[in-house]
Amino acid sequence: MIPETDESPHFLDCVEAFRLGDETLDREHEALCLLINRLAAAIDDQAHWEEAVAIATELVHETHRHFGHEELLMRQAAYPELPQHHEQHTELLSQIESLRDRLATDHYLARPHQTLNFLGDWFTLHIDHSDRRFVEFRRDA
Ligand SMILES: [Fe+2]
Numbered sequence: 001m002i003p004e005t006d007e008s009p010h011f012l013d014c015v016e017a018f019r020l021g022d023e024t025l026d027r028e029h030e031a032l033c034l035l036i037n038r039l040a041a042a043i044d045d046q047a048h049w050e051e052a053v054a055i056a057t058e059l060v061h062e063t064h065r066h067f068g069h070e071e072l073l074m075r076q077a078a079y080p081e082l083p084q085h086h087e088q089h090t091e092l093l094s095q096i097e098s099l100r101d102r103l104a105t106d107h108y109l110a111r112p113h114q115t116l117n118f119l120g121d122w123f124t125l126h127i128d129h130s131d132r133r134f135v136e137f138r139r140d141a
């Protein structure tokens with residue numbers, strides 16, 4: 001059984017919350033958002049832990065790829081806030097990796113909904129604030 005203190009999963013709104021007006025980044029963010037929602041659904045269905053671990057692993061890889069791409073665009077644009085932005089990416093990625101590892105080794109004690117909700121909120125906030133700042137910087141350059 002999932003501990004009673006765990007929350008139910010929040011499903012993210014992948015259309016409204018992730019529109020920054022940059023076609024490539026918007027597409028990548030939407031794909032990651034859909035993966036987070038798929039992970040929430042798999043975790044909610046306790047019979048499918050292996051699927052949850054597989055989706056979490058895909059989320060780690062896709063997030064890594066997206067961050068690499070976004071930072072490349074930042075270097076090309078000589079974006080001055082790249083170092084701070086990179087730190088946020090590193091922290092976010094390590095949280096996702098740690099969620100994946102806990103799901104893989106200790107399903108029921110991981111309190112996955114709470115962790116996933118925290119990640120989803122943080123992810124949304126990162127895109128809405130930090131990624132948005134970059135998109136606006138590039139637009140105004
Ligand atoms: Fe970012």
Ligand SMILES: [Fe+2]
Nearest residue numbers: 029070127131
């Ligand atoms: Fe991003």
